[in-house]
Structure formats: C-alpha cells, structure tokens
Amino acid sequence: MAIEKPTFKLLEKKGNIEIRVYDPMIIAKTVVEESYDSALSKGFRRIASYIFGGNDKEMSISMTAPVISKKSIESPSLYEISFVMPKKYRLEDLPKPSYSSVRLEKTNLGKVICIKFGGWATEKNVKRYHNDLIKSINERGLESNGDFLVAQYNSPWAIPPFRKNEILIKIK
Secondary structure, three states, X not given: OOOEOOOEEEEEEEOOXXXXXXOOEEEEEEEEEOOHHHHHHHXXXXXXXXXXXXXXXXXXXXXXXOEEEEEOOOOOOEEEEEEEOOOOOOHHHOOOXXXXXXXXXEEOOOEEEEEEEOOOOOHHHHHHHHHHHHHHHHHHOOOEOOOOEEEEOOOOOOOHHHOOEEEEEEEO
C-alpha cells in the first residue's frame, strides 16, 4: 500500500523545480528548540508517539509522507516539525494528543514553488537547495514571504540515492 501524501495541482515544471497549489490539509505539529538534526529527531518521535496511540482514544493513525520541518526566523534553534494527517479525517474526528507539545491544526500551503533533491536533507544540502530556489524565485520575478519548509519523504533507512526531499516556499 502506498503512503498517502498531500494533494496538489501542478501548475509548472522545469527540471527539479515545480510550482504547485496545495489542497488544505490537517497537520499534527510540535515545536522543538534544538540543533537541526536533534530537532528533527525529537519532533519526529513526539508526533510518531501521537499517531501510534499517544492520544485520548489510544488510536493508531496511518503514517503519511512527508515529514515537514520549518525553521523559525526569530530563533535559529527553534523548529516546527509536522506530519500531514490522512485525508479521511476531519479535525474534529482526530483524537486529542496525550501531550500538550503536539497540536493539531488545519493549514493551507496554497501556491508554492518547490525544488526537489535527493540524498540526505542535511543543513548544508538544505542551504544549497534553498539558495537555488531563491535564485529561481528572483529570476521569475515571483514574490514570497521568506519562510520555507523542508519536506522529507523517506524513512531514515532509505539509502541516499533513493531519498526524496523538497524545499517549498509560499509564493503570491
């Protein structure tokens, strides 16, 4: 069975860069103040605990992809880590997290520009591809809000040649 991913409409594709419009979604998210790698690990474990039964109904929720991270502009060591909830759920149908550090919310990415890359989503690779994406935004004369998301689609055991990552930036 394929892992569920957020749905979007593809507007444009050129090489490894795409412009998409995402459908609204529900996410489970947590905020972690750590180094990049530690924040990803700790945030992943918190939300995985929620979907594996750490909730008021002790209910398991199917794993989806990607795991999304967002770095705070205000604090360089503050990260928001999130999972997209399966589409079959409405916000009111999802169980309440057992821990206050995990929150559920509706979100809408809307129109984004995205760059795809393989290998590990290390800080160095994220910076490189983020810079490439900013260059593409400037070349196209697009406007963005400055925030960016890192989407990682694979389990930690997937080997680098088969890994799929993306950086997404909201555009107007």
